[in-house]
Amino acid sequence: MSRTDTAELALPPARYEYGGDEFVFVEMDQAMSLEANIKAMTITAALRERGLDGVIDICPSNASYMIRVDPDVLHPAELVKELRALERSATALTSDRVLPTRVVDVPVLYDDPWTRETLMRFRDRHQDPGATDLEYAARINGYAGVPQLIDALSGAPYFVTMLGFVPGLPFCYQMVPRERQIEVPKYVRPRTDTPERAFGFGGAFSVVYPVRGAGGYQLFGIAPAPVLDVAQRLPDFQDGIVFPRAGDIFRYRSIDRNEFDRIRSEVEDGTFRYRIREYEFRPAEFLGDPDAVTSDLLEVLYG
Missing domain, CATH: 2.40.100.10 (Cyclophilin-like)
Structure with missing residues (x-):
């Protein structure tokens, strides 16, 4: 595969849920697969790189991930907007995307x-x-x-x-x-x-x-x-x-x-x-x- 090629992660839209005031849970797919895990890893790695104030912890899982947030610093709804944008960017993986x-x-x-x-x-x-x-x-x-x-x-x-x-x-x-x-x-x-x-x-x-x-x-x-x-x-x-x-x-x-x-x-x-x-x-x-x-x-x- 050349460095200009892309791989499409053909997964359904992620499901976003709130856990009280401090947690956001995101399910990439109901089925466990390397594709779902790679997409979750790509999103959580990009979130770490952004270093958003208010993000306390990032926990990737098999086909999902969970974020703990300080709602006094970053509203969970604003965090979800950021995560949706990261989801869109992670759908098409270019060969220069590195973990x-x-x-x-x-x-x-x-x-x-x-x-x-x-x-x-x-x-x-x-x-x-x-x-x-x-x-x-x-x-x-x-x-x-x-x-x-x-x-x-x-x-x-x-x-x-x-x-x-x-x-x-x-x-x-x-x-x-x-x-x-x-x-x-x-x-x-x-x-x-x-x-x-x-x-x-x-x-x-x-x-x-x-x-x-x-x-x-x-x-x-x-x-x-x-x-x-x-x-x-x-x-x-x-x-x-x-x-x-x-x-x-x-x-x-x-x-x-x-x-x-x-x-x-x-x-x-x-x-x-x-x-x-x-x-x-x-x-x-x-x-x-x-x-x-x-x-x-x-x-x-x-x-």
Whole structure:
């Protein structure tokens, strides 16, 4: 795609709602998609650049965003006028529209013993009690087996669309055409236990659980490095206790047990650092040729 090309975000008009006197909620689309998230990211990034007095907080989400505003400084109705103008400008993305981001290598031990032990304790809450989560996901997504599914899971990077539902949890959407998206349902009933740093999948979204607790996503593996460091022991957490940022691009790289144990040792002694590369993400180029852009992303990360 040349720098003069554009990509049209063919989405319905956004829905604007007020939340009391201090909040404006904007829904880009009822369906979750990379296009909806990219449009929300583009609008919220432009809003940050404007630095409007009265805007207190900007919170992008999967297919929406929310703004907290000081109504004594900026009336919410005036803010909505600004947001509508930004929506119109974000509908046609030119190739020179850039979202500065980070590309990050996130190692994952797929089919690990800890999540396997956990998921086997809760087979009565699963759609297929006779299979592991990976075996079930491979079958319903048309893969020949678990190794082929893991290749697909780790083969293309993921866009961090939002953070929640607990601090530090990154919701991620894989950067492949929709027909190649991996999708799985949540458990029929949630588990009461999930290991810390478990790599899970629900719908078309992947997550890394920051802490041990309940959960309903299919369990595919575990990350050796944290996404939440309350004590801020590790260098990557010096600016905050949460590592992921909305708009980051993660590559969930498949590792073996030896590398997992080595990284865990680095985490324990406080020396671990994520492999991070700064990147100028051009949404129009990605939407025009996703495979070419993801190939470039991996080259930037590992080249």
